[in-house]
Amino acid sequence: MVRWAATVAACAWVSIVGPPALAGAPKPAIAITFDDIPAHGELPPGETRASVMRAIVAALKNAKAPAHGFLNASFGADDPHAAEAVRIWREARLPVGNHGFAHRNLDTLDAAGFRDELVRNEPAVASANFGVSGRWFRYPFLAEGSTSLLRDQARAILAERGYRIAAVTMSFGDFLFAAPYARCATKRDAAGIAALERAWLDAARADALRAQRLSEALLGRDIPQVLLMHVGAFDARMLPRTLKLYRDLGFRFVTLEQAQSDRFYAAANDPRQPGPSPTLERAATAALVAPPPAPNIQDLCQ
Numbered sequence: 001m002v003r004w005a006a007t008v009a010a011c012a013w014v015s016i017v018g019p020p021a022l023a024g025a026p027k028p029a030i031a032i033t034f035d036d037i038p039a040h041g042e043l044p045p046g047e048t049r050a051s052v053m054r055a056i057v058a059a060l061k062n063a064k065a066p067a068h069g070f071l072n073a074s075f076g077a078d079d080p081h082a083a084e085a086v087r088i089w090r091e092a093r094l095p096v097g098n099h100g101f102a103h104r105n106l107d108t109l110d111a112a113g114f115r116d117e118l119v120r121n122e123p124a125v126a127s128a129n130f131g132v133s134g135r136w137f138r139y140p141f142l143a144e145g146s147t148s149l150l151r152d153q154a155r156a157i158l159a160e161r162g163y164r165i166a167a168v169t170m171s172f173g174d175f176l177f178a179a180p181y182a183r184c185a186t187k188r189d190a191a192g193i194a195a196l197e198r199a200w201l202d203a204a205r206a207d208a209l210r211a212q213r214l215s216e217a218l219l220g221r222d223i224p225q226v227l228l229m230h231v232g233a234f235d236a237r238m239l240p241r242t243l244k245l246y247r248d249l250g251f252r253f254v255t256l257e258q259a260q261s262d263r264f265y266a267a268a269n270d271p272r273q274p275g276p277s278p279t280l281e282r283a284a285t286a287a288l289v290a291p292p293p294a295p296n297i298q299d300l301c302q
């Protein structure tokens with residue numbers, strides 16, 4: 001999971017209004033990524049880690065959407081369905097990257113601790129992959145090191161072990177929905193679940209449009225986006241509608257490798273380059289563009 005990144009100072013924010021899409025321009029692209037395999041967030045009654053994963057894989061398959069997973073080998077250790085969840089992802093021949101053995105935040109580690117998190121997770125990542133096409137790493141909490149020393153040390157370790165960094169340019173706070181969904185489902189609160197569904201789709205739509213507008217405004221062009229999601233129960237419930245939403249907005253689905261072949265991602269693809277990885281939010285903060293509001297769902301079904 002990640003922390004909601006709204007830690008920006010109050011300033012005179014620039015309003016971003018994107019230009020209309022150019023006729024004949026290639027369709028915008030999204031690479032979908034799923035973190036925290038095999039277990040993310042609270043489960044509602046009747047669901048297991050395996051049923052969640054089965055639903056996610058089915059939705060991806062139906063939409064012909066590729067996706068890249070990121071695994072934490074220590075997650076789900078006490079869950080009888082976690083191994084099956086990994087197997088379902090693997091048998092769908094979806095690739096798996098390294099998300100750290102225990103999802104430790106880099107800022108709580110030193111270089112040796114970061115190396116241990118990375119290396120301890122490698123056997124599980126290797127066995128979860130059908131055909132490994134290079135090593136990919138996603139920082140837990142998207143924390144790339146709050147000091148330049150730690151950041152550089154971590155990047156040197158990633159470079160030494162042959163990793164590319166999985167960037168993130170789209171994230172609409174999907175992880176915030178897990179707890180309220182489990183509460184609403186436990187109470188059989190249909191109105192609460194409907195409110196969550198509306199908030200989810202609104203957040204996903206706003207995030208996609210914002211990413212496109214930021215790309216155009218800050219970079220002068222549309223870039224392939226990398227979307228962060230998690231293997232949660234509400235992600236599974238909403239994935240068919242989420243993928244349809246992106247299609248309706250004109251997006252096509254590409255692999256992480258395809259998306260990150262864009263030059264915007266150079267510093268993520270090559271950890272020998274200075275970090276941190278490029279994100280649209282960092283660029284937006286530098287340009288004083290207001291952050292998006294967090295979905296207002298935390299009080300539902302309390």
Ligand SMILES: [Zn+2]
Pocket residue numbers: 001002035036099103140141
């Ligand atoms: Zn995570």
